[in-house]
Amino acid sequence: MSKPILGIIGGGQLGSMLSVAAKKLGVKTVVFSDDIDAPAQKFSDVFIFGKYDDQNKIDEFISQVEIITYEFENIPYETLNQINKIKPVLPKPSINRIIQHRLAEKDFINKLNIRTTQYVSISNKSELYTVKDLLPGLLKTTTLGYDGKGQHLINSIEDVNELDIDFSKGYILEKLVRLKKEISIIITRFSDKKYEIYEPIENIHEDQILKQSSIPADISDKILKESKLWAMQLAEELRYVGTLCVEFFIDRNENLYVNEIAPRVHNSGHLTINAYNVSQFENHVRAVCNLSQIKLNKISNAKMINLIGSQITVYRNKQFESNEFFFDYLKKEIKHKRKMGHLTTLF
Numbered sequence: 495m496s497k498p499i500l501g502i503i504g505g506g507q508l509g510s511m512l513s514v515a516a517k518k519l520g521v522k523t524v525v526f527s528d529d530i531d532a533p534a535q536k537f538s539d540v541f542i543f544g545k546y547d548d549q550n551k552i553d554e555f556i557s558q559v560e561i562i563t564y565e566f567e568n569i570p571y572e573t574l575n576q577i578n579k580i581k582p583v584l585p586k587p588s589i590n591r592i593i594q595h596r597l598a599e600k601d602f603i604n605k606l607n608i609r610t611t612q613y614v615s616i617s618n619k620s621e622l623y624t625v626k627d628l629l630p631g632l633l634k635t636t637t638l639g640y641d642g643k644g645q646h647l648i649n650s651i652e653d654v655n656e657l658d659i660d661f662s663k664g665y666i667l668e669k670l671v672r673l674k675k676e677i678s679i680i681i682t683r684f685s686d687k688k689y690e691i692y693e694p695i696e697n698i699h700e701d702q703i704l705k706q707s708s709i710p711a712d713i714s715d716k717i718l719k720e721s722k723l724w725a726m727q728l729a730e731e732l733r734y735v736g737t738l739c740v741e742f743f744i745d746r747n748e749n750l751y752v753n754e755i756a757p758r759v760h761n762s763g764h765l766t767i768n769a770y771n772v773s774q775f776e777n778h779v780r781a782v783c784n785l786s787q788i789k790l791n792k793i794s795n796a797k798m799i800n801l802i803g804s805q806i807t808v809y810r811n812k813q814f815e816s817n818e819f820f821f822d823y824l825k826k827e828i829k830h831k832r833k834m835g836h837l838t839t840l841f
């Protein structure tokens with residue numbers, strides 16, 4: 495069977511790792527990015543630089559590929575939907591529309607009787623004075639947030655008084671969960687009831703940015719089963735095709751909550767490259783390109799640390815042990831809080 499040419503929207507580290515996985519499978523890739531220095535161009539077969547609303551560039555991209563996927567969820571729905579009319583976009587744009595909007599996402603999750611933290615839509619400052627029950631809480635932009643960007647911690651009404659933000663963007667207030675720990679589940683859905691699911695990953699965040707991920711997660715059997723069940727229910731209900739990540743909170747009373755869903759490969763799943771026979775990236779390419787499904791097999795326990803900002807420089811000159819795997823995302827510029835690479839250690 496001939497393999498389709500895969501278009502990837504976005505050219506960061508996720509696009510790079512998807513391209514590497516595709517190459518291994520003999521799938522050609524075309525990366526489309528609005529960043530002229532996008533690192534994924536070093537790994538893709540073709541690179542197209544253009545703004546995401548440049549119709550000529552979009553047409554050029556579409557003409558060169560057979561299937562399209564994306565490495566980040568913040569692409570306008572209209573753009574994805576328009577592309578989808580010409581060539582199939584996976585995951586479907588309608589899925590992305592739900593998940594890229596924190597309110598629609600939480601409504602969707604709760605409709606399935608899956609627990610999230612309490613939340614309310616906020617459209618102006620005065621509304622915040624009427625929702626004291628949700629304090630302390632996090633005020634988040636409904637769209638375009640990542641790595642904790644666009645989030646404000648509100649401990650009390652005094653904090654509301656001092657808030658100076660533009661509410662026209664649309665906000666959601668989420669009650670703060672007293673965290674015991676955070677886990678995530680990476681799942682690849684191929685078709686009806688056909689999945690490959692990775693074991694829960696334990697995550698540590700610093701300044702709302704993922705710092706460390708490890709397997710096995712130190713969690714109860716009940717949480718293990720519940721988190722896997724919820725991830726499967728969410729993927730099935732969305733009729734999802736490809737790799738998806740569900741981020742969870744566990745509170746101090748051992749209650750599980752879904753924090754958010756990422757309709758794409760995910761940072762916490764980078765350790766799957768070395769710890770499993772098939773990585774989250776390879777599984778994503780297999781699912782969206784309709785290639786065969788291989789039974790997942792764990793090779794090793796693992797810990798991954800993100801190398802953020804200038805932390806990368808030390809690692810660039812380091813010697814590694816045979817159980818250590820260093821990934822440099824080859825980003826042109828080192829920036830504060832920018833994910834520059836990661837290190838996975840097997841044990």
Ligand code: ADP
Nearest residue numbers: 611632639640641642643668669670671699702
């Ligand atoms: P992003 O889209 O930036 O990843 P998240 O909603 O996942 O945003 O928030 C980033 C991190 O902030 C979470 O992983 C968690 O550590 C913390 N956080 C977010 N929302 C809550 C909440 N309601 N209660 C407790 N911690 C939270």
Ligand code: MG
Nearest residue numbers: 641741753754
């Ligand atoms: Mg998150």
